[in-house]
Amino acid sequence: MKNIIPVLALIILLFSCSAKKDGNMIVQGQIKGLKKGKLYLQKMKDTVLVSVDSISLLGSNTFKLTDNVVSPVLYYLTFDGNTTNKRILFFGEPGTITINDNVEQFGINPEINGSKNQEILDKYNLVSKRFQAESLEFIKKDFEAKRNNDQDLITQLEKDYQRLVRRRVLYTTNFALTNADSEVAPYIGLTEMYDASLKLLDTVNNSLTPRIKDSEYGKRFQDYLDKIKANPNN
Structure with a gap:
């Protein structure tokens, strides 16, 4: 029993460290027609575009990404970090933002809800x-x-x-x-x-x-x- 307790404590600690914590902004939604791909949540930091979260979608067209927003700014939702072809630009702010779109016309006319800005x-x-x-x-x-x-x-x-x-x-x-x-x-x-x-x-x-x-x-x-x-x- 004495040996089991430290092992269990270690497992719990590792799980808590690896578990993803939600930020104060949650970006969720559905990309119709998506069968395989990786979505990135990105924003400008100084003059550099950085990725703040990402998710690989295999057989699922729904996603959830997060970030801690200190001050509302423009965010990019992109495929494979590519901001020149497939991208959605939206104003990020604390709360839950829902973005629905489709693969064929990704970024042309997305439905964005939850952001007052x-x-x-x-x-x-x-x-x-x-x-x-x-x-x-x-x-x-x-x-x-x-x-x-x-x-x-x-x-x-x-x-x-x-x-x-x-x-x-x-x-x-x-x-x-x-x-x-x-x-x-x-x-x-x-x-x-x-x-x-x-x-x-x-x-x-x-x-x-x-x-x-x-x-x-x-x-x-x-x-x-x-x-x-x-x-x-x-």
Whole structure:
């Protein structure tokens, strides 16, 4: 009996050390049509993409991945760590996030539930895609006008395109101001307001709530503005 007790204690200790502990964010869901593959949960750390969890799926199309989220940021759900072809980009935050998709169209139109920041970002992306479509149409028309050497049309298209840019910047600014208590606000400030003036960028930054200013994207946005102000001619 004396010999059995230490052995049992060792087994329990080894099991407890090897057992996977859930983080404060659980990402679960189903990938229809998946028969075999490995899913990775990844995020940017500094300037490097790192894997925080992974799961091999053999004969099962359901998954569960976890991470400890200190501040909500964008995460990647990828096949075999490949972020260029098969990937789903979503806003991670504490809680349970459910992602459902299918293998053939993985990442094109996934169903994502459980992330409030993702819901807000989806609303922004819905309108942003319309601006992108209009921009592509302008590029097409400009190409045709230059090929035909139609100077009047080229000039008009340039004016119309600048108006489109201003509309997009104002929409993005207003969206960030409306959602100043969401990590989405500084995120789109960093990624979508590249055409905005310093005044508009400052307006968005000053509208952020203290909690958001202290978030990862809030701090990055502040650093971004500080660099612009330190090098105004760049």
